[in-house]
Amino acid sequence: MPELPDVEDARHELSRWLTGTTVVELHLSDTRLGRGKRAPPPAMVAGRRVLGVGRRGKWLRIDLGEVLLFSHLGMTGKWTCRSPGAPAERSERAQIVVRRRRARLCVGYVDARRLGRLVVTRDDIPEWRALGPDPLADGIDVPRLIVELGKQRRAVKVALMDQSLLAGIGNVHATEALFFAGVDPRTRTDALSPRQVRAVARGVRRTLARSLARYRKARARGGSGYVSEEGPDDFVVYGREGEPCPRCGARIERIVLGGRGTTFCPRCQRRS
DNA sequence: CTCTATGTTTAATT
């Protein structure tokens, strides 16, 4: 579930479940979550108060005061909430048991493919520090983008997925943003006009806003502790190879860029 | 069985 809007939804839920509670215990049933680095010592979190849950790009940071818990959802990670007695989902890899007054709650991390990460530290991790500005929290600095993109030669879609340029955009939203911008995903970044860069920035804001609004609506309706996922119908060109372009009717094409499937309209999306 | 998948990192190659 992992691009900016999905992670922001996870942050929202995690914050509701955790903020203001006290950690009873953290249990990690999968050592791979730390990626071979020093295995996180779960003992250092017991008894700590959860001060809040932050997000930058696709990373989550649970603030325990002196200690930080970083979470990246990879491809299939998600956070869930259950009562401590209830059975865990199949691929639950970690549990955080917390206490709010008398009541106990078990917040579980579920990740079938185990491409996610979970790291306990006292300082910000390098991956977090390396992130570029977050389009939601920091906004998009278009003049900076024009300068940065002008220095590079790679395809604009690959650049959009670079987390050090803008944090939080993945394959889906890069694909959607470029459709909204009317820009061919193969366009070299140094060939983009300032006008095109502005269009790309607007496209990014638009696709993120659409998803964020969907999550807001799902939460307002569905209520508690339930993460809704976006489906194939929620996107305009992503996953729609062979279908007619919603704007001009031309056949949506699929290519591979940066190792990822990329759909676009060959008529609406121009190189220059 | 084959192909694909909302991510990241590392190594090899151009």
Added chain:
DNA sequence: GAATTAAACATAGA
């Protein structure tokens, strides 16, 4: 150096 490509991680679904 920069850019591209492939592989690896491990699993589910079409």
